[in-house]
Amino acid sequence: MKAKTKIFGIIAFINLVLFLVAYNIRPIKVNYDAKEVQLKFTVPPNFPQPGSQYDQHFVTPAGFKLGRILFYDRALSIDNSISCASCHQSFSAFSDQNKHVSQGFKQCSGTRNTPALFNLAWQKEFMWDGRVKLFQLSSHNAIINPCEIANSMAGAVEKLRANGHYTDLFRNAYGSVDIDSARLLNALTQFMSMLVSANSxxxxxxxxxxxxxxxxxxxxxxxxxxxxxxxxxxxxxxxxxxxxxxxxxxxxxxxxxxxxxxxxxxxxxxxxxxxxxxxxxxxxxxxxxxxxxxxxxxxxxxxxxxxxxxxxxxxxxxxxxxxxxxxxxxxxxxxxxxxxxxxxxxxxxxxxx
Ligand code: HEC
Ligand code: HEC
The missing domain is CATH 1.10.760.10 (Cytochrome c-like domain)
Structure with missing residues (x-):
């Protein structure tokens, strides 16, 4: 390679890195080999106990890890285009900064603003109108909603079964390799119930x-x-x-x-x-x-x-x-x-x- 081409290549690479940093573009591929973190659901000292609808022993490190990967994985959608995190972003407390209403599958415009996600273990009902009565079912709603992830539960489960990375992740979390919708919803709920905000x-x-x-x-x-x-x-x-x-x-x-x-x-x-x-x-x-x-x-x-x-x-x-x-x-x-x-x-x- 000529020295000139080499230098040009290096400059182009540096520019790309600077661009990615400047525009805060993160990789959209999840790391299936992420480390497991030790964690436990704890009630902050200035908070009430969550209601009886929430089991405080519900979260395990392996379940949380699976839920975290699922939350960020676009594999839940038919064409790998959208994940939970496309709308619920960590830097805006898992709301969707600067979008009036949610924008889902194939730019479908929803009718409501994406709510922030934290302290959900204290909530008894979900969504702006409270129509969802069970924490697990808010993920179900998101997966099948034609204006959100726009898949079916069976379709999402099929995609996870076809993705070799999930075999070990489900086995570690639930003791067997079965991948089904109840486990999928359970893992997402484990991740979300750890989103406790109490250190302002x-x-x-x-x-x-x-x-x-x-x-x-x-x-x-x-x-x-x-x-x-x-x-x-x-x-x-x-x-x-x-x-x-x-x-x-x-x-x-x-x-x-x-x-x-x-x-x-x-x-x-x-x-x-x-x-x-x-x-x-x-x-x-x-x-x-x-x-x-x-x-x-x-x-x-x-x-x-x-x-x-x-x-x-x-x-x-x-x-x-x-x-x-x-x-x-x-x-x-x-x-x-x-x-x-x-x-x-x-x-x-x-x-x-
Ligand atoms: C009568 C009950 C009530 C009172 C009093 C009230 N709020 Fe609200 N607030 C609400 C409800 C309900 C909403 C959501 C309304 C909607 O989206 O239609 C809301 C929404 C908000 C939001 C937007 C939150 C979001 O995530 O979009 C802010 C900020 C807010 N209120 C601040 C205040 C402040 C500050 C005060 C006192 C000056 C106040 N509210 C008094 C009931 C109340
Ligand atoms: C297209 C954007 C979009 C995507 C993708 C999306 N959500 Fe949401 N989410 C919303 C909107 C909008 C609402 C509120 C809907 C309503 O009130 O009718 C919501 C509500 C929720 C709620 C209820 C919060 C509360 O305070 O009641 C939870 C929990 C939730 N989403 C989790 C998820 C999970 C888990 C995924 C991925 C499986 C996901 N969402 C994917 C936009 C999205």
């Missing part, structure tokens, strides 16, 4: 731990938050897990909770989302209509519509919304940013294996 600066502040310091604005924001927001966004999960209508529209476009309960009073009600890691999960609301936290606060202060099913909390004494000056809004946002859990967002156990 707020948590350290509450637990009097090192680094748990608030500025004056954050302290005042916390006081305001407790007065105005915590009736619904209840600590420490920052949700009371109820369904509420926040007056986003005069007439709700998405029926929300009603599509599951068929109760007229539930039209336009959505699950109160947690506000943990809210700084990194924009855009906001079930349809991703608000780009920033400022927009959300403006809604609560001036934008609440007199929807027939508007929540009591947002129509005190006949006035719509919450009384919030712009300085109040600013302080509340400062407080909300203390809920970002960097340890969770960068936890190597949850990244692509």
């Amino acid at each position: 600066r707020y948590d350290k502040y509450r637990r009097y731990e090192q680094g748990g310091v608030f500025t004056t604005d954050e302290k005042n924001g916390y006081i305001l938050f407790r007065q105005k927001c915590s009736a619904c966004h209840k600590e420490p999960l920052f949700t009371d897990l109820s369904y509420r209508n926040t007056g986003l529209d005069l007439v709700s476009i998405d029926r929300g909770r009603d599509s599951s309960t068929h109760l007229a009073t539930d039209v336009g009600k959505f699950r109160v989302p947690s506000l943990r890691n809210i700084e990194v999960t924009a855009p906001y609301m079930h349809d991703g209509r608000f780009a920033t936290l400022e927009d959300v606060l403006t809604h609560y202060a001036n934008g609440v519509k007199r929807n027939t099913h508007l929540d009591e909390q947002l129509r005190h004494n006949g006035t719509l919304g919450l009384a919030l000056s712009s300085s109040d809004q600013h302080k509340i946002i400062a407080f909300l940013k203390t809920l970002t859990d960097k340890e969770f967002l960068t936890d190597v156990r949850f990244q692509i294996p």
Whole structure:
């Protein structure tokens, strides 16, 4: 090879590496030989116990490892184009940053914003409308949803059976080589139930731990938050897990909770989302209509519509919304940013294996 061609080759290679680094492009192939990590589900000291629906001895290292690989593996889709992580990305607390609504198989546009995934062991129902009653079934929903992974359970299982790497992974996790849909859902659920976020600066502040310091604005924001927001966004999960209508529209476009309960009073009600890691999960609301936290606060202060099913909390004494000056809004946002859990967002156990 001529020296010139060699140098050109080296420069091209360096450019490629710089490009990949600059655009944060990660390999999409999973490492089936990833190391197993020792881990155990533990309840953070400032959290309540998860409900009886969650078995705290459910996770094993081999089950978690399998679930982690499955979560990132595009092999679950018919044409290897999409995985759970295509929509649920670790750096945005497993939500889909900057997408209003989800985008699935063959660019299919969904109708709802991809929720963040963490502290799911405390949840009793799943999805914005709570229509899924079992944790395992949220993965089932994602695999067969024509606008998400768009496969069938049988199709996904077939693809895993045909992929030699999974034989050992299933054997290690479940004691035999059988690959079936129950095990597939079980492993994904094991991975997701370990996604516990409880080490934000707020948590350290509450637990009097090192680094748990608030500025004056954050302290005042916390006081305001407790007065105005915590009736619904209840600590420490920052949700009371109820369904509420926040007056986003005069007439709700998405029926929300009603599509599951068929109760007229539930039209336009959505699950109160947690506000943990809210700084990194924009855009906001079930349809991703608000780009920033400022927009959300403006809604609560001036934008609440007199929807027939508007929540009591947002129509005190006949006035719509919450009384919030712009300085109040600013302080509340400062407080909300203390809920970002960097340890969770960068936890190597949850990244692509
Ligand atoms: C195309 C994007 C997309 C893909 C791919 C996807 N999801 Fe989701 N996920 C969503 C959306 C959107 C919702 C909310 C749907 C709703 O409320 O109707 C959701 C909801 C969930 C929930 C419920 C969360 C909650 O707080 O109630 C879980 C759990 C979940 N997904 C796990 C998975 C798993 C596991 C996979 C892979 C097997 C996956 N998702 C693949 C977009 C996606
Ligand atoms: C009446 C109960 C209620 C009160 C009070 C309330 N919220 Fe909410 N909040 C909700 C519900 C329900 C949603 C989801 C609405 C939707 O998507 O349709 C939500 C959504 C949000 C979101 C977007 C979350 C996401 O993941 O998209 C933020 C941010 C938020 N609220 C902050 C606040 C703040 C700050 C306050 C106090 C100033 C507050 N909320 C008061 C019920 C409430």
